[in-house]
Amino acid sequence: MPPDFSGKYDHTKDCQPFWSGYLCNRKIPTVYAMPLIQPLGRLTLAFLEIIGRLSIFASTAISHCFRPPFYPRLILKQMIEVGYYSLPVVGLTAIFTGMVLALQSYTGFARFSAESAIPNVVIVSITRELGPVLAGLMVAGRVGAAMAAEIGTMRVTEQIDALYTLATNPFKYLIAPRVIAGVLTLPILVLVADTIGVFGGYLVAVHKLGFNPATYLKNTLDFMEAIDVISGLVKAAAFGFIITLMGCYHGFNSKGGAQGVGSATTNAVVSASILILTFNYLITELFFSR
């Protein structure tokens, strides 16, 4: 006979006393559980629940981006936080990526006497993929984590409840300015990263590999296509949305004090990074699949 799970459950009658509480017998005994299907079902339900919560959060955040009141000063502040303060880390990542790209391409292409393709490889790789993805991952680590920590701390110290009691919607005051700033700033940041990355490739090609500077620049410009840059900027805007949304979502839903804020920060960075890589593929497919 399987146990009866209907109605209220009286632990004092049915469960075994343990320490200051009871060991609950309500869990389905293994003999009645299908050992593989049950955890799989539980995981699926949990996953769908997260997707549902995230979708509601995202749609609420988006709707508040277009509804007044707007907070231009907060948007500007967040743009400086996301863009200006991320410039050093994104710039350094871009320049070294461009330099390595030129060096590695040379090592490979020299075998086939195809060194002249190096400007092409550098510009296409940087603008299409490495610029937006690396900038996105760097900003996810820096900004996404900071947003999750800040909003998470506000949640556990009741500052978000205080916003509600002061008749201010936290979605308008906290979430929308961050999301708008992320979507607007990441493309600018990626444009800068693209330029610095190409410059990195130029430095190595000209000063180490002996390329003629004028020829290298001419080849770079000849190979550069608008669609490559545009696809990179579209990716950047999408990544900006993902990073800020994940930071805000995990911060907003954090629980349980310092540990909860820590988990929110980790989850924000991990989920943003995974989503960046996933959406990078999807957007590439959208632009370049034949």
Added chain:
Amino acid sequence: MTSTMTSQTSQKNNQQNAQENPPVKIRIRGLNKAFGPKVVLDGLDLDIHEGKSLVVIGGSGTGKSVLLKCILGLLKPDSGSIEIDGQEIVGLGNDAMEVVRQKFGMLFQYAALFDSLTIWENVAFGLMQAHGMSKSDAYTIAMEKLALVGLGERFAGKFPAELSTGMRKRVGLARAIATSPDVLFFDEPTTGLDPVMGDVIDQLIVQSVQGLGATALTISHDMDSARRISDRIAMLYDGKIAWVGNTPDLDTTDNPYIHQFINGLLEGPIQFRLTGTDRATG
């Protein structure tokens, strides 16, 4: 002549009744809230009269904060009714709830000041954001409110992290009263304060509530503080109001819950939850 006297007497009686039993500002009926199997509020009924200060007392984990959050619209009750000035707020949309909240002022247990804003910006926040007041006007009012809680202009530019717990509570109180709300809520106002500072905060609460003519709801388990700031006291136990009455009646009532709680007795109808069950069984 006799009829004039009768009319005057009746008018006087009406005024007296109105003073003793002013209209209900917040009416709560059959309020239920559970978190999974844990029932926190179980058909709770409570009236809070206009201009009166009611303190809800009760042990830790009895649902005082949940009750407050339900009234503030921060938690959605499972069922029941909460009326404020006759308006039902359970099930109200976000925008409508924002309008209702403009009547509220709230002092949180740990003040919940915004870290990134200065003291005066914290106090002026509701004035600027919800009431659309200009920065200079909001600054003037913020300074007045800070002066009311005993904090001078030199604190205006500081950040919350630079203040002591007692000072932060005072700033929280200034923020709560800044918009001159109809209803003031206080969540454990004296928690974490030394007795002297607790007394100071209580006096400021009484002054603020009386000064504004506001209705006040406080949740607390500090009996000294509850006696100082309340006109009426309600005791919450097992998801229901176990006793409600005027503050002076607290010492004369024969209610066993009140008797056990205010005397801190182990014996009595209140069962402490040492067994990990979902509900106290007293």
